[in-house]
Amino acid sequence: MSADHxxxxxxxxxxxxxxxxxxxxxxxxxVAADGGADHLLEFxxxxxxxxxxxxxxxxxxxxxxxxxxxxxxxxxxxTDFEKCLSRISAPFVIAVGFAGLRLDHTLAAxxxxxxxxxxxxxxxxxxxxxxxxxSRIDLPLLPGTRVSLYPMGPARGQSRGLVWPIDGLQFAPDxxxxxxxxxxxxxxxxxxxxxxxxxxRDTLGxxxxxxxxxxA
Numbered sequence: 001m002s003a004d005h006x007x008x009x010x011x012x013x014x015x016x017x018x019x020x021x022x023x024x025x026x027x028x029x030x031v032a033a034d035g036g037a038d039h040l041l042e043f044x045x046x047x048x049x050x051x052x053x054x055x056x057x058x059x060x061x062x063x064x065x066x067x068x069x070x071x072x073x074x075x076x077x078x079t080d081f082e083k084c085l086s087r088i089s090a091p092f093v094i095a096v097g098f099a100g101l102r103l104d105h106t107l108a109a110x111x112x113x114x115x116x117x118x119x120x121x122x123x124x125x126x127x128x129x130x131x132x133x134x135s136r137i138d139l140p141l142l143p144g145t146r147v148s149l150y151p152m153g154p155a156r157g158q159s160r161g162l163v164w165p166i167d168g169l170q171f172a173p174d175x176x177x178x179x180x181x182x183x184x185x186x187x188x189x190x191x192x193x194x195x196x197x198x199x200x201r202d203t204l205g206x207x208x209x210x211x212x213x214x215x216a
Contacts, residue, residue, distance in 0.1 A: 001049050001071075003029040003090040005216045007119075010036035010047070011081060011109070012056055014100035017043060019124055022204060023094040026215035031088065033080040036097050037061050051087055052080035081109050085118035092120045092213045099125035114152045114194040120211055122204070130198045131207060133157075133191040139210050141183040141203065148198035149178030155193025161186050171195065 006027030008020070012035035020043060024030065032040055032047040035056030040047050041064060050057065051071045062070075073083045081098060098109040113121045114132050122131045133149070141147070147162060151171035159166045163182040171178060171193070179198075189197070199207065208215055 001031070001088055003088070005029055005090070006092045006094060006213070007031055007088050007090040008094045008096065009033055009081070009084050009088070010039055011095065011097035011105070012036050012039065013097045013102065013105060014126070015039045015097040016126070019096040020045070022201070023096050023124060026204070026208060027092065027094040028216045029090065031084055033084045033097075036080075037065060039097055041065075051084045053083070056080075079105075079108050079112060082112045082115075085112065085121065088119060090119050092122065092208075092211070093118070095121055095123040098123060110196065111152065114196070120213065122207060122211075124201060124204070127201055128198050129201055129204055129207060130196050131211070133189060133195040133197045134211065135192070136188070136190045137197075137210050139183075139187045139189070139199075139203075139206060141185065141187050141199075141206065143183060143185050145183040145203070146198075146200060147181045147183050147187060149181065149189075150196045150198060151177060152194040152196060155191060155195045157189060157191040157193075157195065159190075160188040 007029040008023040008027040009031045011033045030048045032050045034052030037047050037050045038058050038061050099106045155171040157166050161184050
């Protein structure tokens with residue numbers, strides 16, 4: 001599927017109205033990853049598309065959603081989130097409903113985010129947002145803003161504006177991670193390797209601008 005604006009992809013995890021509100025404000029095209037469609041129907045929303053192997057989609061949802069809006073991908077070698085991302089052509093994706101319920105599903109979604117071949121992804125959770133760090137990003141953050149860096153493989157980088165600079169550090173999932181750092185003000189990160197950046201949820205607008213993405 002192709003979209004000129006950002007796409008909101010909804011999973012089957014915990015989902016609040018505030019998640020959908022914040023996502024749809026910037027990414028109005030609505031895609032459900034399999035059983036995420038049931039969440040949307042509960043909130044009175046009809047997905048533009050449903051993509052997945054459909055092992056989680058309820059029978060009641062199947063009866064309500066037009067068949068032409070359902071894309072069945074039967075293979076079991078990828079997650080429903082990956083199935084969605086591989087079939088979306090859009091400037092960016094906001095992912096909601098992929099955190100806060102099953103930890104294995106959250107970890108799988110984060111692993112998918114660091115792979116190449118699909119649009120930039122920003123995942124929203126109850127308190128945080130997370131995205132894959134580009135090679136360089138400038139973030140005009142307020143002093144004291146929490147900045148967490150989590151490597152998804154060997155990574156290193158340089159920073160300006162962090163209370164604890166990362167210059168010269170070697171990061172790895174089984175070694176050093178960079179959680180609970182803080183901004184002194186504007187932050188510049190230069191990253192080499194797969195690194196997730198986690199910031200407070202209310203920085204979504206700042207992140208979109210810093211990544212060069214245009215909200216709807």
